[in-house]
Every structure is written in C-alpha cells, then in structure tokens.
Amino acid sequence: MSGRERVRHVVELLDEPVPVQEIADRADVSRATADDELQRLQSDDWVTETTVDGAKAYDLNPVRMLFDEVTDLIDAHSRDELERQLVELKEEQEALTAEYDVSSLEEFREQLAEEDLSAADVRERRNVISTWEAINTELGLVKHALHLYGDVVELSSPRTDSSSTLA
Numbered sequence: 001m002s003g004r005e006r007v008r009h010v011v012e013l014l015d016e017p018v019p020v021q022e023i024a025d026r027a028d029v030s031r032a033t034a035d036d037e038l039q040r041l042q043s044d045d046w047v048t049e050t051t052v053d054g055a056k057a058y059d060l061n062p063v064r065m066l067f068d069e070v071t072d073l074i075d076a077h078s079r080d081e082l083e084r085q086l087v088e089l090k091e092e093q094e095a096l097t098a099e100y101d102v103s104s105l106e107e108f109r110e111q112l113a114e115e116d117l118s119a120a121d122v123r124e125r126r127n128v129i130s131t132w133e134a135i136n137t138e139l140g141l142v143k144h145a146l147h148l149y150g151d152v153v154e155l156s157s158p159r160t161d162s163s164s165t166l167a
Contacts, residue, residue, distance in 0.1 A: 003029035007037040017050045017059040066144070073145040074152045082146050089139045096132055105132045 001009065006027035018026075024034035038058050041047045047058040073082065102108045112125050 003027065003033045004037045007034050008041070011038070011041060011047060011058065011060065014058075014060050017052050017057040019052050019055040019057045021055070023058065066141075069141055070144045070148060071152055073141060074149055075156075077145075079146065079149050082142055082149065086139070086142050086146065089135055089142060092135050093132070093139065096128065096135075100128070105129070105136065108132065 007023060007029060010023050010026045020035050020038060021031055023038065024031045027034060035056075038047060038049075042049055042058070045061050045064050048061050050057050050059060077085070096108075097103060100108055100111075102111065108125070109129065112122065112129070117125065
C-alpha cells in the first residue's frame with residue numbers, strides 16, 4: 001500500500017478523533033503526507049477536522065458513515081429482505097423486553113443502577129445492554145434503508161434519457 005492508502009486505512013478504523021501525528025505514526029508516513037491526505041479526505045467529506053488536546057485531529061464523518069451504511073444495505077438486499085430483517089430485529093427487541101420484563105433499554109439500564117446485583121449479574125446485564133444497543137443500531141439502519149430504498153434504487157439505475165428528475 002502507498003502511504004496515502006495507509007492513511008486512509010488508519011482513518012477507516014478510527015472510533016474517536018485522533019491527532020494528525022498519531023495518524024501519521026499509525027500509517028508509518030510523514031506528518032506532511034498524513035496531513036495532506038487528511039485534508040483531501042476532509043474535502044471529500046470522509047473526515048471532519050477537530051482538535052484533541054490543542055492539536056489538529058480528524059474523525060470519520062458520521063453523516064457520511066450513516067449514508068454509506070444505508071446505501072450498502074440497499075445494495076446488498078432487496079426491499080423484501082430488508083423488511084424480513086426489520087421483523088427479525090423487532091422480534092429480538094421484543095424478546096429482550098419480555099425476558100427482562102422491561103419496556104425499553106432505558107428501563108433496563110435503570111434496573112442495573114437500582115438493583116443490588118452480583119458482579120456476574122452486572123457483567124451479564126452489560127452484555128445484554130451491548131446486544132440491545134446493537135439491535136437498536138441495526139434497526140435504525142434498516143428503517144433508514146427502507147425509507148430511502150426507492151430513491152436510492154432509482155438514482156442508482158442507469159438512465160435511458162439525459163434529463164434528471166432532481167434538476
């Protein structure tokens with residue numbers, strides 16, 4: 001991989017804002033190379049610039065990430081498959097509410113703080129919280145994909161005429 005490709009690879013793995021020098025170190029490139037590639041990625045809306053401890057830093061653009069995940073879902077699945085996935089996720093969510101006799105993740109979290117639980121019970125509940133959060137995230141992505149499905153498919157289809165419906 002080229003230095004620029006290594007910078008992009010490091011950026012794809014970010015889960016929080018990281019200073020330019022740290023990105024350069026992880027990518028094994030000069031700071032100038034990292035900074036140049038990061039500015040290009042920012043102009044393409046892949047990253048956002050911020051500061052960490054007074055130093056210029058970058059993070060993945062969350063809006064771009066959301067749209068990429070939604071369009072990836074649409075590209076990989078038919079509308080029927082997404083609807084089935086929605087049903088499955090809702091069933092998983094309902095199973096958790098029934099198993100723990102709560103109406104929401106928030107109520108489940110409150111129980112964690114209020115009840116006197118052993119370390120093993122707390123560990124188990126934290127695992128359930130992680131699972132529940134993952135289900136909620138997937139549920140949101142699938143709902144977005146279903147909402148935008150028709151528009152994305154239409155805009156992704158090859159056009160037979162030169163006029164645009166967006167103009």
